[in-house]
Amino acid sequence: MRPYNFSAGPAVMPDDVLHQAAAEMLDWHGSGMGVMEMSHRGKEFGQIYAEAEADLRELLAVPANFKLLFMQGGGLAENAIVPLNLSRGQTADFVVTGSWSQKSAQEAAKYCTSHVAANTKANGYTTLANPASWQLSTQPAYVHICSNETINGVEYHELPDLKALGCDAPLVIDFSSHVASRPVDWTRVGLAFGGAQKNLGPAGLTLVAVREDLLDRALPICPSALNYRTVADNQSMYNTPATYSIYIAGLVFKWLKAQGGIAAMEARNMAKAKLLYETLDGSSLYINRVAQDCRSRMNVPFYLRDESLNEAFLAGARERHLLQLKGHKSVGGMRASIYNAMPLEGVQALVNYLREFESQHA
């Protein structure tokens, strides 16, 4: 059995997917070619691409008026690509609830007026701001949130409803670290983007779902390869896409369907998160500072009250085959990322170790 890998991303992949990828490495379906070796314009890769897109559309119930784009550069590149495509050089609003949305607000200022409508930094990014309290601009080009903050472990359990706030602007969500972990309410979303390296596949692939009416707003300085209209009109093949990564993501999509789809994953993810948070909350050694109503089901940061035990904790974890539990360098402590590919057994093994370590250091 492989160790349990709690990396925040790139992150654990389903064993079944990796086995299949290894088996097909030199010969995909009798074609005589590995997927890495195929022209992106050929019929073999065309089939891989079409199936990946259709499976993802089905899994996430993406409406017909949204385009699915397979781009490159991850969330940090999208922090520029979104305002290049959507801001029209006007004002965009940002709700800052952690490291990622903060970076998004900062990068956008190169291309438009970047207005911070709310900021939870004062409480250490441990809560979300109630949407009713957001100070939105009069007519923002869009409103940006990070729907799951990977570093701070804060997640919107429900997407905000801009219309209910009297705002007609499209909502942009960075769903990098919880995409495909739960359903998406597309009626509230104009654009969603996410790096693949947490829940979808290899690093270097970015998923963008964009409502068609938002495709034609790009600034003239937007690079052609990053222009949503150009990417959409060329089925993500204006430039050569990350073909192998799309293939791996496609295998993940088929694995998700075999698991019962996104609703089944959500139920499993809620059970995993509940087990871990209850263990942390019931302990006198560990602490998670995030408010109950916005705790991430994917990324669980926690601290040892006695931080001098950190190294001993991590060493013991490694001995028990529990890997990559060290917290992000910007916040310290520990972090357990429990994405789709982390089975309940992995969280149970972590919980067992948390209890064991606590009993040894009570």
Added chain:
Amino acid sequence: MRPYNFSAGPAVMPDDVLHQAAAEMLDWHGSGMGVMEMSHRGKEFGQIYAEAEADLRELLAVPANFKLLFMQGGGLAENAIVPLNLSRGQTADFVVTGSWSQKSAQEAAKYCTSHVAANTKANGYTTLANPASWQLSTQPAYVHICSNETINGVEYHELPDLKALGCDAPLVIDFSSHVASRPVDWTRVGLAFGGAQKNLGPAGLTLVAVREDLLDRALPICPSALNYRTVADNQSMYNTPATYSIYIAGLVFKWLKAQGGIAAMEARNMAKAKLLYETLDGSSLYINRVAQDCRSRMNVPFYLRDESLNEAFLAGARERHLLQLKGHKSVGGMRASIYNAMPLEGVQALVNYLREFESQHA
């Protein structure tokens, strides 16, 4: 034995590399993790990255005053990224010798004055323009060439010497489709970029080699993730890099070293190209229109004088396990791409088929 795959890119990979990648898919070097699953900040991937960079630097004899960057988006993205980083919004010069340099000249016009110093379109992109005939600007920010045109099959056998032309500007080369096929004369180069999907590894990875004195010229509108200084200062990890693709490229670099390095590859590539061009030139059925002194050693476009035989030619090739020989849609005909990973035996098999088909249709 696998078929011989003449795809222009993504393209054939060395069997040894694919075998090793398959074997390590679920567990890299006893780490308990596949490479796709590793944090890019961890020591395991740190080792993979450091070895890949060092091996590439050794193979290509990259001088110490050049940074090697592992970026994303391929050559078409670099068509914007280069002027965003180097043009200062002034004038950049382009030598247009085929489809790729033409696209580069066009994209740059978004960010600077794009001056075409020479254009060989009038002769169907079958020659290069003598550098002495180039109409360079007075003080261009840089001079761009595509040192191997993948579609048109035109290659600079020697890089132009801008200093000898009285021009102090840095030379930018797009070496996507012949990188690592021969040595690079870095004394003549300021920046080189190339998509990985021909000679280095999977699509979605871009190699950039940039002289250090060119790192600080970016326009304020350059996205952070695409800013050479930012990428260089973060060892290509400002945003999450395409980790698995870097790993595969690293395996290719080790394979290249085992083959005897770049000088050995160049000798082999020259022998492969000689065999193929001599067969085409000695035929009354096939024709290659590119001038002798600038024929690409990597991409060999050719035509059947009787184009009604095209489908029969391709069908017969597939029967003989010779794949992806159809020419680019923009120029038609055939194309054999014979990158590093194509063995001499593959070219010999193609030559045998060319002769057989010709004898049947004489």
